[in-house]
Amino acid sequence: MSVKIAKNSGFCFGVKRAIKIAFEASHSVDNIITLGPIIHNPQMVEKLAEEGIVSVNNLNEINGRPTIIRSHGIKKETLQQLKAGNINIINATCPYVSKTQEYGEQLSREGYTVIILGDKDHPEVEALRSYVEGDVRIVGTADELPTRQYDRVGIICQTTRNIKDLQELGQKLIPLCREIRIVNTICNATTVRQASTIELAKESDLMIVIGGKNSSNTKMLAKISENYVETYHIETEREIEEKWFENRSRIGITAGASTPDWIIVEVYNKILKCMGNIDKIVENIEDIPGFKEE
Numbered sequence: 001m002s003v004k005i006a007k008n009s010g011f012c013f014g015v016k017r018a019i020k021i022a023f024e025a026s027h028s029v030d031n032i033i034t035l036g037p038i039i040h041n042p043q044m045v046e047k048l049a050e051e052g053i054v055s056v057n058n059l060n061e062i063n064g065r066p067t068i069i070r071s072h073g074i075k076k077e078t079l080q081q082l083k084a085g086n087i088n089i090i091n092a093t094c095p096y097v098s099k100t101q102e103y104g105e106q107l108s109r110e111g112y113t114v115i116i117l118g119d120k121d122h123p124e125v126e127a128l129r130s131y132v133e134g135d136v137r138i139v140g141t142a143d144e145l146p147t148r149q150y151d152r153v154g155i156i157c158q159t160t161r162n163i164k165d166l167q168e169l170g171q172k173l174i175p176l177c178r179e180i181r182i183v184n185t186i187c188n189a190t191t192v193r194q195a196s197t198i199e200l201a202k203e204s205d206l207m208i209v210i211g212g213k214n215s216s217n218t219k220m221l222a223k224i225s226e227n228y229v230e231t232y233h234i235e236t237e238r239e240i241e242e243k244w245f246e247n248r249s250r251i252g253i254t255a256g257a258s259t260p261d262w263i264i265v266e267v268y269n270k271i272l273k274c275m276g277n278i279d280k281i282v283e284n285i286e287d288i289p290g291f292k293e294e
C-alpha cells in the first residue's frame with residue numbers, strides 16, 4: 001500500500017509571496033483588509049481573519065482602511081478608485097498576473113482584437129479584461145469562439161489554464177485570421193502542477209485533489225486527474241470517507257497552488273488512518289513520500 005503526493009503540490013510562488021506580504025504588513029499597519037479573498041482558499045482566509053486581516057468584497061466596505069490587493073489582481077478602474085480615495089494600497093498581485101494584464105493592454109493598444117482564454121466569472125479574468133482597451137472576447141474553450149473571419153487577433157490566457165485548451169484555440173483561429181499573436185501566459189507553477197498530477201494519476205488507483213472549491217487551478221487539477229483515475233476534490237480532511245479506500249492500494253494526492261501545507265498534511269494523515277497505517281503519520285509536508293519542490 002502506498003500514499004504519495006505529486007511533486008510541486010501546494011503553495012506556488014505568487015501565493016507564498018501574497019501571504020508573506022499580508023502577514024508582514026499586518027505587523028506594521030493597523031486595521032488592514034484585503035479586497036476580495038487574498039487567495040482562493042477559505043481556510044487560509046479564515047486564518048488571516050484570526051490575525052486581524054479581514055476580507056471585504058467591495059469598495060464601499062473599505063472605509064479608508066489600508067487595502068491589500070489579492071494575488072489575482074483587481075480591475076484597473078478599481079485600482080484607480082483606490083488611488084483617488086488616497087487609500088494605502090499594499091499590492092500583493094502576483095507578478096505573472098500583472099504581466100498578463102500588461103500583455104492585454106499592449107495588444108489592444110496595437111490594434112489586436114484580444115481573445116482571453118479563461119473563465120469569464122473568475123476575478124483574475126474580470127481584472128484582466130479591464131486592461132484591454134478595445135475589442136475583447138472571453139472564451140472557456142475553442143468551441144465557444146464563433147467561427148467567422150477575424151483580422152488581427154491576440155490571444156492571452158488566465159494563468160491557470162491548460163496548454164491543450166490554448167493549442168485548440170490557436171488551431172481554430174489560425175485559418176480564420178489575417179494575423180495572430182499567441183502569448184502563452186499560463187504560469188509555470190500551473191504547468192508543473194498539472195504535469196506532476198498526470199504523472200501520479202497514471203500510477204494511482206485513486207486520486208485526492210486538495211484545495212478550495214473556488215480555486216480555479218485546483219478545479220483544473222481535478223478535471224485533469226479524472227481523465228486517468230477516480231478522483232475526489234476536497235477542501236479539508238473532514239470530507240474524506242473511509243469507504244473510498246476499500247480495495248485500493250496506490251493513493252495519489254495533489255494540491256492546488258493556494259492550498260496551505262497544514263491542510264495537505266492533515267489529509268495525508270487522515271488517509272493513513274483510514275487505511276490503518278498510523279505509524280507513518282507525518283508532521284511536515286516535506287516528509288510525505290513523493291514531495292519535491294521544483
Ligand code: SF4
Nearest residue numbers: 012014094096159187
Ligand atoms: S498560479 Fe502562477 S500566476 Fe497564479 S499566483 Fe501562483 S505563481 Fe502567480
